[in-house]
Structure formats: C-alpha cells, structure tokens
Amino acid sequence: MTSGTLFPGRPPASARLLLFRRDRILLNGGEVFWSARTAGPLLGENPQLLPVAEDCFAADLSGADEAESRSLRSLLFSESDSELELLSRASQLVYWRRTHRFCGLCGESTRPGDTDRVLECVACGHQFFPRINPCVIVLVTRGGEILLARSARYRSGFYSCLAGFIEIGETPEQTLAREVREEVGLEVENIRYAQSQSWPFPSQLMLGFLADYRSGEIVPEPGEIEDARWFSVSDLPNIPSSNISVAGKLIEGYVRSQRKHEQ
Ligand SMILES: [Zn+2]
Structure with a gap:
C-alpha cells in the first residue's frame, strides 16, 4: 500500500470502487467497477472504504436494494484475471470487515487502523488482521491413473481432487496424508507441492499438491464422499475447469505429462 490514507472517508475522484451487498457484487450498468461519482449516491454520508489495491476500494452497503447484483461465483467465467483478482480480494476484505465488527476480547466496536490493513478495538486496542484459511488440494496418481x-x-457426474482444511498444528503435508486417509482410506507418498490459488469462498488459500499412491483400497468416507475411483488419464469424467480452479490445473498438468511420457 502506498502513501495517503489507507482507509479514506471519501473515495478519491480517481478511485475505482467495488460495491457489495452482503456477498453479492453490485453492478454499475453491467460493469463491476464504479467511480467515485457513480457510487456517490449509494455510499451515503460516511462510507467505510476498504483498500483493495492502489486507487481501488471496496465498500459493503446495507441498502442499495434496487441495484443489480451478481454473485462472485457467477463472475468467475466472465471477468478477466486481473479483475477477478481485485474482486476476489475485495470480497475477502468485505467478509473480514463484516465478521469483525466487534472485539472478541472485550465486545466493543472495531475500527480500521491508521497505517496498516487492520481492524482495531476502540476500547482495548486489540488488532484483527484479515484472515486466510489454508487448505490443501491433492491429485493422487498411480501411473496412468x-x-x-x-x-x-457436486453437480451430477462431476468429480474433483480431494481437499481439506489445514488444522491447527499441522503442516500441509500432514493434512494431505490425513485427508486422503480419512476420505478414501489410502496411503500416499512422494508428496510434492505444485501450485496455489486464492479462493474467495469465503477466504481460502488453496495449496495444490501431487502425491503418489502407496497402498490401500478405496473406501469412501460415509457422509463426505459419495464416490471415489481411479480414472485413466485418457478417460476422465466431468472435472473442474483449469481456467478457474487449481484442481483443474493439477489434473490438466498431470494428464499432459502422462501424454508426453507415452510418446
Ligand atoms: Zn477489545
């Protein structure tokens, strides 16, 4: 974050604004960005603007019921990567603000800090930073499967990688081995990090891994996993898009490496 007020009371004239009503994004004539001028009537007297990026702010509005709105999910396929990155960050900041209105220690209100992206208790000064929930997502492989x-x-006929939240005190690798064991009853080895993704539903950091099958027979966890099976890389079911999800990227990357391997 650069110079100037981190949380301005009014948007600078040059600012781009992302407006939210609960978890929906308000559209400005079909566009996601608002200007200080177009957003002015919706922002009211005393808006609380959250800094998203240089000259880009988000605001959570309680009113504006008449404005057209979209869910963030519905915008995943229609916005450019750079716009999605701002929307994702804005959505997470709005969620953080909305869920930290009061201090968890003393119950008083919080307000934005002066210099950092932080919320501070007006009474005891305790600081609340934006919170990210780390998850692992893993593609378990067995040669060409x-x-x-x-x-x-999931939608009918749709399959994906295994995933789970990292628990307190765990490393990502420990989480991965535990989740695979719990969800399908298999043991894995040769765990290696592949790539990551911020996933704003509401605020996850997805850490993508590959792991080799070591032992065991698939036993889906009741109530959690409806079906799990080995698929040949040449005969896959419906899977997540590699455009928007790290699961899709892991699958596509592995399938490509296997095809090269076969040639
Ligand atoms: Zn407090």
Whole structure:
C-alpha cells in the first residue's frame, strides 16, 4: 500500500470502487467497477472504504436494494484475471470487515487502523488482521491413473481432487496424508507441492499438491464422499475447469505429462 490514507472517508475522484451487498457484487450498468461519482449516491454520508489495491476500494452497503447484483461465483467465467483478482480480494476484505465488527476480547466496536490493513478495538486496542484459511488440494496418481472423488454437494457426474482444511498444528503435508486417509482410506507418498490459488469462498488459500499412491483400497468416507475411483488419464469424467480452479490445473498438468511420457 502506498502513501495517503489507507482507509479514506471519501473515495478519491480517481478511485475505482467495488460495491457489495452482503456477498453479492453490485453492478454499475453491467460493469463491476464504479467511480467515485457513480457510487456517490449509494455510499451515503460516511462510507467505510476498504483498500483493495492502489486507487481501488471496496465498500459493503446495507441498502442499495434496487441495484443489480451478481454473485462472485457467477463472475468467475466472465471477468478477466486481473479483475477477478481485485474482486476476489475485495470480497475477502468485505467478509473480514463484516465478521469483525466487534472485539472478541472485550465486545466493543472495531475500527480500521491508521497505517496498516487492520481492524482495531476502540476500547482495548486489540488488532484483527484479515484472515486466510489454508487448505490443501491433492491429485493422487498411480501411473496412468488419477484418483478423483465426488461429494454429494457436486453437480451430477462431476468429480474433483480431494481437499481439506489445514488444522491447527499441522503442516500441509500432514493434512494431505490425513485427508486422503480419512476420505478414501489410502496411503500416499512422494508428496510434492505444485501450485496455489486464492479462493474467495469465503477466504481460502488453496495449496495444490501431487502425491503418489502407496497402498490401500478405496473406501469412501460415509457422509463426505459419495464416490471415489481411479480414472485413466485418457478417460476422465466431468472435472473442474483449469481456467478457474487449481484442481483443474493439477489434473490438466498431470494428464499432459502422462501424454508426453507415452510418446
Ligand atoms: Zn477489545
């Protein structure tokens, strides 16, 4: 963050603004960005602007019920990568502000800090920084086969990688081994980091790994995994898009490496 007020009371004339109403993004004539001028009537007298990037701010509005809105999910496929990055960050900051209105220690209100992106208790001064929840996502492989699973929450016929939240005190590698064991009853080895992704639903950091199958038979965890099986890289079910998800990228990257391997 550069010079100037981190949390300005009014948007600078040059600012780009992202406006939210709960978890929905308000559209300005079909566009996600608002200017200080177009947003002015919606912002009211005393807006709380959250700094997203240089000259870009987010605000969580309680009113503005008549404005057209979209969910962030519905924008995943239509916005450019750079706009999605700003939308993702803005959405997470708005969620952080909305869920830290009061101090967890003494119950008083919080307010934005002066110099850092932090919320401070007006009474005891305790600081609350934006919170990220780290997760692992893993593609387990066995030569020309990959392990994919479906949860009951997925669309019909849709499979993806295994994933889970990192618990207190765990390394990502420990989480990965535990999740694979719990969700499908397999042991893995040769765990290696591949790539990561910020995932704003509401505020995850997805750490993508590859792991080799070591032992065991697939036993789906009841209530969690509806089906899990080995798929040949040449015969895959419906999987997440590699454009927007690290799961899709892990799968696509592995499939490509296997094809090269076969040639
Ligand atoms: Zn407090």
